[in-house]
Amino acid sequence: MVSIWHDATMAFAVGFPPLLQSLLFWIFASLVVHVCQRLVEHTAFSVDPSSRRISASQAALCIGCIVWALDVVGLFMYAELAHHVLELVPALSGLLIMAVSARLTIPTLSTSASKARIVVAGVWLAAGMLTGHFAITWGHVQSFSQVNVLAIMASMATAVALAACTAIRHRSAKLSMLTPRYRAQTWEDKVLCGAAILVLHWMLVNTFALHLGDPSGESDGIALLVTVLAFAIAVALEQMSNMRSDAGRQQLLRRGLSMMRSSATAQNAQRDMQLSLIADHLHRLLHPENLALHFQPIVDFQQRGVQFEALLRMTDTTLGAINPETFLLVCELQGKTPEVDRMILRNALDSAKAWQAQGLNDTTISVNVAPITLLDDRFAPWLREELALRGLPPRTLKLEMTEHAIIALGTEMVAAIHTLSAMGVVVWMDDFGAGYSSLGMLADLPIAGIKCDRLFVRKLPQDSRRQMLLRHISALAGEFGLSVVVEGVETVEELQTLAAIGLHCIQGYVFSKPIPAAHVPDWHHTHMQPQRAALQALLRPAGSTPFSALPPAIAPAPGL
Structure with missing residues (x-):
């Protein structure tokens, strides 16, 4: 010292x-x-x-x-x-x-x-x-x-x-x-x-x-x-x-990629920081157990049964609740989209298999995938193996893609959809009307149906122009043999307006919120039929049943 x-x-x-x-x-x-x-x-x-x-x-x-x-x-x-x-x-x-x-x-x-x-x-x-x-x-x-x-x-x-x-x-x-x-x-x-x-x-x-x-x-x-x-x-x-x-160049890149999966989230400095934080932790987040799925029912009041759309829900101990759209955009930017899409598909198919053991047979699930996933030549064989591994028929699964992706990729995407259709897995156009629709291509697309974006439902009961637009979409889809689902239906008034237009297949909070995968069988056995019956009663001619007649059975299942 x-x-x-x-x-x-x-x-x-x-x-x-x-x-x-x-x-x-x-x-x-x-x-x-x-x-x-x-x-x-x-x-x-x-x-x-x-x-x-x-x-x-x-x-x-x-x-x-x-x-x-x-x-x-x-x-x-x-x-x-x-x-x-x-x-x-x-x-x-x-x-x-x-x-x-x-x-x-x-x-x-x-x-x-x-x-x-x-x-x-x-x-x-x-x-x-x-x-x-x-x-x-x-x-x-x-x-x-x-x-x-x-x-x-x-x-x-x-x-x-x-x-x-x-x-x-x-x-x-x-x-x-x-x-x-x-x-x-x-x-x-x-x-x-x-x-x-x-x-x-x-x-x-x-x-x-x-x-x-x-x-x-x-x-x-x-x-x-x-x-x-x-x-x-x-x-x-x-x-x-x-x-x-x-920074401006990167923001333009993110906007372009976000169009491949429709997003209503605004691009701003706060979201940029959230993107980078997710990117920093992505190696830890990319595990099947972190990709929890909730399932929102899709109901057609003119047909029996119910379908489910898989929706990603993520919560992290450090980052808290993670916006799925933001997470998927980071995966796109990091080149991890095919990997995460396959993880989500495996989780969704595992859920369908587990539901079978609890009495839910012939259940159909929809999963949103990115275009790069479908364009991979190895995707269709991989999907066939995953379905066979669980003993599920191809009709169990429907794939959804945004209209931006389907239309922008043209003939390559059409060929990929044809390959999937040949093995029994159909593709739907999601968020129809939210982007740059091309009616000229609609006749050439081998899709099974379209899902109208929730933008169509906004103030629908009071908006005659939106009602007219949906009426024409319904007629056009019928001419092409396409099914139509309307997303984001939250009120009975919206549901009644759609029924008057001629659209009976809906998805939204008026029927059910997204349900955790483990709670789907209980909801299906105890809540689905009473809720369906209650809403069908409200679709009768005006005055036959007041709105206040909804029974307690429409409450969401435990855990929602």
Whole structure:
């Protein structure tokens, strides 16, 4: 301990910089922290792997450059180093080391969900930055044998704390969208980091015994100082501008992909953060047990029986309730859509098989799938094997796809649907009317039916134009031999209006909310027939049965 203290007192030969120089460096360091945080955030909010790699590479290069510039500018604070000229090879070596260390650690610091991995990456980043500093100041060192152990230990601890704590706070700021106890990083945090960097730089300068100049002499490095500052500012401004452009490009990409599965969720900054959080945890979420399914009944009041549509429901201990549309969009961006679709299909078929054992025979389930899943040549054989494995006839399953996907993919999708139809699995057009319908293609599509989007039902009893539109859709579908289901029916008035139009197959809360898979048999045996009878009574001519006549049996099954 005495030896360490003696070494420290001998090696702290460079005094703390004067007040004005310290203040200017402090401001510059705080701005550098702000820019670095924005760059890391941009990398973290990217979702697809390609964007993450590109963003991480650009962010690492920029962070390496501006931290290098900050380090070089800091050398001008000390009067003892006034006459030392920065040597080209050591300076460029330091720049290379800082850029490489940032490139190796920024992906983990920006996207990892593990605090342990963040700390390890913070240690590597700190070690790389310190090594880069020592490379820059190589020509200033008088003797590498005279080491200030206290200074180097304090420097390493400070650098690791800055890197790891800032990254963990960044993760906390992302989670603040879901967990209120976290708060976003503020300018007070950045100013504190800037002060820590000022002290860190002074300790680094005093790590080894240096060649000291005359403090009273005049510095001849003003031109170099201005050049380095201009370089740092230009790199930061250029990258910030590119960041805004890239954010716009990624948002357009997400909008385009979200059209492949109809989505009513708005695209905004909050949703972008939720997308990136789901992407960070996707490896953990992509397991069958996490993909819980609820089933919403589809009833045709002119035919017997009931169908069910499988609806994804997800809840995570860290992320809370996860919007299924958001989760599926992340899977699309990450290239995991075929994998997750197959997991959902297996879960749905397992549920149908389990219902058979409880007396639900001839049950039909509908599952929404993405176009990339159907276009895979191996999908149809795989689906045939899964049905055979469970002893389920192909008619058990119906596949649903949005009209955007079916129409946009044209002949390829038509061929894929024909293959499925040949094995007995029919395809329906989901969310009809919610996007860019093409009536010209409707005659050529080998689909079994259409599901009218809930937009048609909005204010339907009072809207004669919507009633007329649905009447024409019903007539057109009948001419083509297509069945029609109307989604989102929530009130008895809407149901009666649809019946008057001639549409009797509906899906919505007026009949039942989505039901957990395990509760479907109980609902079917005890609630389905009374609810159906009650609603059919209300579809009689006006005045025969008042709305208030609904019996208690229409209450949802336990657990809903």
